[in-house]
Amino acid sequence: MSAKQSGYVTDVTYPAHFHKEIQPVWLATVATLKGLQVPDIAQGYSYCELGCGLGVNLLVAAACNPLGEFVGVDFNAQHIAFARQSAEALGLKNLRFIQADFAEFAQSNALFFDFMVSHGVWSWIPASTQQQVLKAVQRGLKPKGLFYLHYMCHPGSTQMMPVQKLLNELAHSLSGTSEQNMGAGLDLLTRLDLAGVFHDQPTLSASLTQLQKMNKAYLAHDLLSDHWNPQHSVDVHRMAAQFGLTYLDSANAFEMIEALSIPQSAQALIANVSSPAVRETLKDLARSQRQRQDLFQKQPQALTAEVCVQRISQMVFELMPAAPHSGGQVFRTPIGDIDGPAELLSPVLQRLAQGPAQVAELCRLPVYAGNLPQLMQSLLLLMWRGHVHPQRPDGPANPVEAGALRSWIKQHDLKIEAVPSCGTAVVDEAVRNVQPGSR
Structure with a gap:
């Protein structure tokens, strides 16, 4: 156990x-x-x-x-x-x-x-x-x-509840480590899938195939907990x-x-x-x-509409490492692929490729012509995809600490890249695409 x-x-x-x-x-x-x-x-x-x-x-x-x-x-x-x-x-x-x-x-x-x-x-x-x-x-x-x-x-998580219960009960009956027990559980699920047990649940079958590609230690923490709710x-x-x-x-x-x-x-x-x-x-x-x-x-307190627009307009956005510099985007979303048209996204990407810019400046791009809601929709999509990010408003980070962080990330082989000007990091594309787990 x-x-x-x-x-x-x-x-x-x-x-x-x-x-x-x-x-x-x-x-x-x-x-x-x-x-x-x-x-x-x-x-x-x-x-x-x-x-x-x-x-x-x-x-x-x-x-x-x-x-x-x-x-x-x-x-x-x-x-x-x-x-x-x-x-x-x-x-x-x-x-x-x-x-x-x-x-x-x-x-x-x-x-x-x-x-x-x-x-x-x-x-x-x-x-x-x-x-x-x-x-x-x-x-x-x-x-x-x-x-x-x-x-x-x-x-969305409902169909995994009986699967998690099976994996947890199996782990309790075995004497291996959590990683070993997770591997045994995945093998059992694969055999059940091949036997046609999940033939009427194609999305569950696809999820089980994806689980086989994921880190066993991660899955052990995710799926072998006695509390999974x-x-x-x-x-x-x-x-x-x-x-x-x-x-x-x-x-x-x-x-x-x-x-x-x-x-x-x-x-x-x-x-x-x-x-x-x-x-x-x-x-x-x-x-x-x-x-x-x-x-x-x-105790939330609302901004006036005028102040809200002012604060949004003063935000500064930056292009993230490895982000495209132009073109449209296909956003793979939970409800299907969404096309981000080049005529809307490319001007933003091209401008940010030259350096950070305030929302107020981006809103003056001809394609937006002062349409702040439409611009923010584009920026939110690009934020979600990891292509752009708002900058910190308090000036540059400590270069010594930022440099030490980059060295530490490399030392531990973490698949992220620090972006101190935005107070954050970006996840490598490959990692983002193969680790869609629940956590």
């Missing part, structure tokens, strides 16, 4: 993953686009990740965002040891790691944060621990602070509301564009529904949503 702690796999290290959507610049940008006041990241701010794993996201954030003070919390001693050693090696003074479970942290924490995030945790912990996550956020998040929460949801998004939103958190929107840039992320045939139907809960459920059904990247705020 593989080693577990509180039902969670601990005998193999969780592979390092980077998520651009949890970085402070990204979060502040998408909340501003929703017309809300956000923490001022041009001044000092504080940030906490609950369930930080090896700390890769925080190490990038701290090295690239010198005005931020960062805290990572994880119960896994091996994860925290690696994260602390890495922070020391990088010479980061604005980052510390705390080894604690969420109940301990919720009880003992006396710090207050502008940003709190949790990715790849919620759906793999029991309901009682989910309550502790929300207690920690309720206590630690400042007014107007932003909380990002990732979780599995229905209906997709939820309806409206239920999560109601839970969060009980702790003083208001749902804003998805932090996923593509999902913010409902005109594209929802099938056109369903858009009018959803738009005519007055109940937010029913509308959100319909969105999940229309998208066959598998996971959510939800953004909440404590």
